[in-house]
Amino acid sequence: MSQHRAPLYEALAAHRESGALSFHVPGHKSEAQGYAEAESYYRQILLLDRTEIAGLDDLHHPEEAIKEAQTLAAACFGADETFFLVNGSTAGNLAMILATCRRGDLLLVQRDAHKSVIHGLMLAGAQAVFISPLWDPESGLSMGVAAEDVVQALDRYPEAKGLLVTNPSYYGITSDLKALSGLLHDRGKVLLVDEAHGAHFGFHPDVPAPALSCGADAVVQSTHKMLTAMTMGAMLHVQGPRIRRGVVRKALAMVQSSSPSYPIMASLDLSRRMLQEDGRERIDRGLSAVRRVMAHLSGHSRWQARGLTERMLQIGCRQDPFKVALYDVSGRLDGFALKERLEQQGCFPELADPMHVLLAFSLASTEEATQRLIEALERINEETQDEGSGTKPGLGETEAAAQRISEPVTFDWEAIHEGTEAKVTIPVAECAGRIAAEMIVPYPPGIPVLYPGERITERTGAHLTRLAALGSRFHGHDVTASGTVPVMEAR
Numbered sequence: 001m002s003q004h005r006a007p008l009y010e011a012l013a014a015h016r017e018s019g020a021l022s023f024h025v026p027g028h029k030s031e032a033q034g035y036a037e038a039e040s041y042y043r044q045i046l047l048l049d050r051t052e053i054a055g056l057d058d059l060h061h062p063e064e065a066i067k068e069a070q071t072l073a074a075a076c077f078g079a080d081e082t083f084f085l086v087n088g089s090t091a092g093n094l095a096m097i098l099a100t101c102r103r104g105d106l107l108l109v110q111r112d113a114h115k116s117v118i119h120g121l122m123l124a125g126a127q128a129v130f131i132s133p134l135w136d137p138e139s140g141l142s143m144g145v146a147a148e149d150v151v152q153a154l155d156r157y158p159e160a161k162g163l164l165v166t167n168p169s170y171y172g173i174t175s176d177l178k179a180l181s182g183l184l185h186d187r188g189k190v191l192l193v194d195e196a197h198g199a200h201f202g203f204h205p206d207v208p209a210p211a212l213s214c215g216a217d218a219v220v221q222s223t224h225k226m227l228t229a230m231t232m233g234a235m236l237h238v239q240g241p242r243i244r245r246g247v248v249r250k251a252l253a254m255v256q257s258s259s260p261s262y263p264i265m266a267s268l269d270l271s272r273r274m275l276q277e278d279g280r281e282r283i284d285r286g287l288s289a290v291r292r293v294m295a296h297l298s299g300h301s302r303w304q305a306r307g308l309t310e311r312m313l314q315i316g317c318r319q320d321p322f323k324v325a326l327y328d329v330s331g332r333l334d335g336f337a338l339k340e341r342l343e344q345q346g347c348f349p350e351l352a353d354p355m356h357v358l359l360a361f362s363l364a365s366t367e368e369a370t371q372r373l374i375e376a377l378e379r380i381n382e383e384t385q386d387e388g389s390g391t392k393p394g395l396g397e398t399e400a401a402a403q404r405i406s407e408p409v410t411f412d413w414e415a416i417h418e419g420t421e422a423k424v425t426i427p428v429a430e431c432a433g434r435i436a437a438e439m440i441v442p443y444p445p446g447i448p449v450l451y452p453g454e455r456i457t458e459r460t461g462a463h464l465t466r467l468a469a470l471g472s473r474f475h476g477h478d479v480t481a482s483g484t485v486p487v488m489e490a491r
Contacts, residue, residue, distance in 0.1 A: 001068060001071065001072060001075075003072060003075070003076065003273070003276040003277070004273065004276075004277060005068075005072070005273070006069070006266070006269045006270050006272075006273045007065045007068035007069050007072070007269065008057070008065045008066055008068075008069040008262075008265055008266050008268075008269040009048075009266040009269050009270050010065070011055060011056055011057070011064070011065040012048045012050060012056065012262060012266055013048075014055075015050065015055060015056060016030075016047050016048070024051060024053055025051050025259075026049060026050075026051060028046055028049070030046050030047050030049065030050075031046065032046050045263055048262055048263045048266055049261070049262060049263055050262045051259065051262070056262065059084060059086070059256070059260045059265065060249075060252070060253050060256075060258065060260075066084065066265065069084070069265070069268070069269040069272075070082050070083065070084055072269075072272060072273075073235060073268070073269075073272045074237065076272050076275060076276050077202075077210070077212065077221075077235070077237055077272075078202070078210065078212045078213060078237075078239070079212055079219075079237035079238060079239050080238060080239040080240065081237075081238050081239075081245060082235050082236070082237050082238075083095075083235065083236040083237075083238075083248065083249075083252055084233075084235060084260075084265050084268050085220075085232075085233070085234035085235060085236055085252075085256065086232055086233065086256060086257060086260040086261050086264045086265060087232060087234075087255065087256050087257065088222060088224070088231075088232045088233075088234050089114075089116070089194065089196040089220045089221065089222040089234045090114075090116040090119075091234070091236075091252065091255045091256050092220030092221075092234055092235070092236040093114065093116040093117050093119075093120050093194055093220055094116060094119060094120040094123060094251065094255045095236060095248055095251035095252045095255055096120070096164075096192050096218045096220060096236065096243075096248075097117065097120030097121060097123075097124050097126065097164070097192070098120065098123060098124050098247070098251035098254075098255075099218075099243060099244055099245075099247040099248040099251050100161050100162060100190060100192065100218075100243070101121075101124040101126040101161055102124070102126075103124065103125035103126070104125065104126070104127065105124070105126050105127065105159075105161050106126065106127040106128070106129060106157055106159055106160045106161065106408060107121070107126055107127070107128055107129075107160060107161050107162065107163075107164060108128075108129050108131055108150065108153050108154070108157070108160050108162065108163040108164070109121070109128045109129070109130055109131070109163075109164045110130075110131055110133055110144070110145050110163075110164065110165045110166050111130045111131060111132045111133060111406075112133055112142050112166060112169070112447045113164065113166055113194065113447065113448075114166065114194060114196070114445075114446050114447060115439060115441050115446050115447070115448050115475070116446075117164060117166075117194065118411065118439060118448060118451065121411040122411040122412070122413060123255075124411075125411065125412050125413070126411060127408045127409065127410050127411070128406075128408070128409050128411065129153055129156075129157055129160065129405060129406055129407070129408050129409070130405075130406040130409065131145045131149050131150065131153055131163075131404065131405055131406075132145075132149075132404045132405075133145050134146050134315065136309050136311050136312055137311065138309045138311065139306050139309060139325075140355065141169065141171050141173055141306065141325070142169045142171075142173065143173060143175060143311070143312055143315060143317050144165065144166075144167060144169070144173070144174070144175025144176075144317070145163075145165060145175070145180070146315075147176070147179045147180060147183060149404050149405060150163060150180060150183060150184070151183060152405060153405045154183075154184075154187055154189070156405065157408070158187075160189065161189065161190065162184060162189040162190030162191060162192060162217075162242075163180065163184055163189065163190075163191055163192070164192040164193075164194065165177070165180065165191070165192070165193055165194070166193075166194045166196075167193055167194070167195060167198070167211060168195070168197050168198050168201075168208065168320055168323075169197075170197065170323075170350075170351070170358065170444070170445040170447070171306070171323055171325050171356075171358060172197065172319050172320030172321075172322065172323030173308075173312065173317055173318075173319055173320075174198075174208040174209075174317060174318045174319070174320070175315070175316065175317055176315070176316040176317075177191070177193065177209075177211055177214035177215070177216060178214045178215060179316075181214055181215030181216060181217075182215065185215065185242075190217040190218070190242045190243065191215065191216045191217050192216070192217065192218050192219075193211040193216040193218070193219045193220070194220050195210070195211045195216075195219050195220060195221050196220060196221060196222040196225060196234070197222065197225055197226055197320070197323070198210060198211070198221060198226070198320070199221040199222060199223045199225065199226050199227045199235070200226045200227055200275075200279075200283060200322070200362075200363065201320075203275055203279045203280060203283060204279075204280050204283040204284065204287070206283075206287060206321055207283065207320055207321065207322070208318040208319075208320060209318075212237055212239055216239075217238070217239065217240050217242045217243050218236065218237070218238050218239075218243050218248075219236070219237045219238075220234065220235075220236050220237075221234060221235050221236075221237065222234045223235055223268055223271050223272075224267075225360075226322065226360075226362050226363075227271045227274075227275065227362070227363070228267070228270070228271045228274060228362075228363070228364060229264070229267040229268045229270075229271040230261075230263060230264045230267040231264075232261070232264055233264045233265070233267050233268045233271070234268075235268065236248070236252070279363070282363040282364075283363045285363065286322065286361060286362055286363035286364060286365045287321060287322075288367060289361060289365040289366055289367045289369065289370040290321050290322060290324065290361045290365070290370075292367055292370045292371070292374075293305075293324065293359075293370045293373060293374060294324070296374045296377075297326075300329075301329070302328060302329055302330050302381055303326060303327075303328065303329070303377055303381070304326070304327060304329050305324045305325060305326055305327075306324075306325035306327070306356065307319065321361075322360065322361040322362055322365075323358065323359070323360060323361075324358070324359040324361065325356040325357075325358055325359075326338070326349075326356060326357045326358075326359055327355050327356045327357070332384055332387045333380075333384060333387075334354055334355065334470060335352035335353045335354055335355050335356045335357050335470075336352045336353075336354070336470045336471050336472065338352065338357045338380070339351075339352035339357045341380045341383075341384070342357065342373075342376060342377075342380070345376035345379060345380065346372070346376070347372065347373050347376045350444065351444035351445055354466060354467070354470055359373070409451060409453060409454070410453075411452075422437075422488055422489045423437035423438070423486045423487065423488055423489060424437075424486070424487060424488075424489050425477075425482070425484040425485065425486050425487070426484060426485060426487055427483060427484055427485075428461070428464050428465050428468055428479055428483055428484060428485050429461070429465055431456050431461045431464065431485040431487060432456055432457065432458045432460075432461035432462075433455070433456065433458075434455070434456050434485075434487035434488070434490075435453060435454070435455055435456070435487055435488040436450040436451065436452055436453065436454045436455075436456055436485070436486070436487060436488075437452060437486040437487050437488050438450075438452055438476060438477050438486045439451055439452060439476060440464065440474065440476070440477060440479060440485065441474060441475045441476055442467055442472045442473065442474055443473055443474060443475040444473075446475065449463065449464060449467075450464075450485075453488075456485070456487070464479055464485065467479065467480070468480045468483060
């Protein structure tokens with residue numbers, strides 16, 4: 001099977017060129033006439049928007065083009081088997097957990113996990129023991145979970161099915177996965193990795209190693225985030241005997257659409273082919289754009305980018321060069337204010353936190369775009385010179401460091417229904433000491449600050465107050481807009 005092929009895209013193109021008539025869904029019949037002024041945007045993509053008909057295969061029972069495309073992807077990324085995802089990494093995280101945990105099972109989970117991990121625990125009716133990651137004191141960024149904390153958690157909860165980690169972090173920081181996989185496998189446990197931002201790992205010497213090469217049993221990657229697939233295009237990779245693949249397939253049939261997007265699936269196929277044909281060269285061109293902005297920031301009197309600190313290097317962290325955490329050394333602009341200023345200049349960052357603006361580059365980034373970013377930063381520098389020197393905030397830890405390993409937390413739909421009926425909202429400044437009734441999720445990055453049933457610490461209450469004051473966006477309950485936090489009714 002040639003890596004230069006894109007079997008699913010080729011099947012779609014051949015079907016289109018055959019002149020076949022559509023007497024099946026979708027209703028647009030590959031025509032954009034009903035799209036009015038948007039017709040020019042949609043005309044071409046609708047030509048590939050097909051459904052499960054003869055010759056185009058079926059994602060939930062692949063036998064032809066989709067099976068070939070997934071097999072080629074597995075070979076490309078180093079998996080035993082790869083599953084295409086059309087509902088993003090969210091679907092992969094859900095399926096990974098459902099394939100690992102039965103109701104009542106316990107899973108160790110890195111505390112700063114994406115909210116989809118929590119949703120997976122809810123669907124499974126599983127318990128979680130949260131392990132707080134190490135936090136770099138200089139930058140306030142997460143450095144992943146410590147191996148000694150995992151050992152302690154396994155000693156305390158030997159019934160745990162395994163560990164789920166987020167690697168890399170949203171900010172591109174990776175930890176020592178080989179050490180984690182070794183100690184987990186020695187105890188017969190699985191290592192599950194949410195590698196949403198690392199689909200390009202392993203394809204260039206300047207980016208970190210992929211989780212599969214470090215021994216992970218199941219890995220979820222958002223191919224659309226750092227490669228070239230369409231939004232919502234992702235992959236779930238599995239290797240070794242510890243993950244029940246039949247259960248994975250059943251879980252994916254439950255959490256993915258029965259009418260998967262063929263343009264998204266074809267973009268996964270094409271993205272894989274691109275990576276194998278000239279991925280290293282494309283990554284190098286993207287890195288050239290990053291090097292240009294880093295050269296400008298080097299020694300700049302005001303704008304700087306976070307690099308690996310001495311502490312991070314000591315524990316084996318690496319950094320994805322495509323993620324640039326930019327901050328204002330003078331303290332005049334916090335992360336949210338700098339993000340707003342950049343957007344006014346036509347440059348839209350990935351996210352902001354109280355200190356940083358996160359710039360996400362990729363293999364498709366250009367030096368022309370980088371030059372516009374540099375010019376925007378210099379205009380912002382000139383426009384804000386008279387705003388006075390401010391404080392220099394740090395991210396800090398959002399959870400109390402004293403409890404590095406939590407007690408088991410049960411996630412169950414029944415408890416969620418009960419919590420919905422017995423909750424009240426109170427001012428965010430008064431929430432410390434109360435029990436959270438909902439997940440509180442700043443987005444991006446989509447990492448919950450609070451889980452249902454968790455007692456709100458003084459530290460977390462202060463952190464939420466600050467996020468709201470700075471204008472952070474929230475999914476679900478909007479702390480910024482309402483100024484409140486939902487808590488369980490006091491009894």
